[in-house]
Amino acid sequence: MPAYIVFDIDIHDPHAYEEYRRLGAPTLASYGGRFLVRGGAAQTLEGDWSPKRVVVLEFDSTEQAQAWYQSTEYQTAKAFRDRSAHSIGIMVEGL
Template identity: 55%
Template sequence: MPAYIIVDIDVTNAATYEEYKKLTPGSLQPYNGKFIVRGGAVSPLEGDWSPTRIVVLEFPTMEQAKAWWSSDEYAPAKALRQSASSSRMIAVEGFEG
């Protein structure tokens, strides 16, 4: 079953965050992850949630999603992201219908 990592990001250091964006794609490959959403325009429809940057990643399984997040491949990029932004991140199982 597919799994998704959904991230709500508030960038606090744009230059460092740009470096993060360069490192992340290569870290996804060993876990068969891919970007579904990568910071596109946001249009709130209900409630008071007004994120500035949303990222959605897709993985074949929850195990691969969690393995990527805690991987050595992602660690350098993760450190950059954490130093250049504040984030709220979840992993959620997808639906196979």
């Protein structure tokens, strides 16, 4: 069953965030992950959510998604994201 990780990222240090992107993006492939959404315009249809930068990742399973998120290589990249942005993230199973 596929799994999706969805982030809403509010970047406050674009320079440091670029380092996160440089280090983080290549870590996906070895865990079977792929980008479905990587920024772009977002429009709120219901509620009061005002996302800044939406990123949606797809994995073949929740196990792969969790392995990627907890991996040493991603955690190294994530340290740059934590310093450069405020993020909200969820993981959800798909169909």
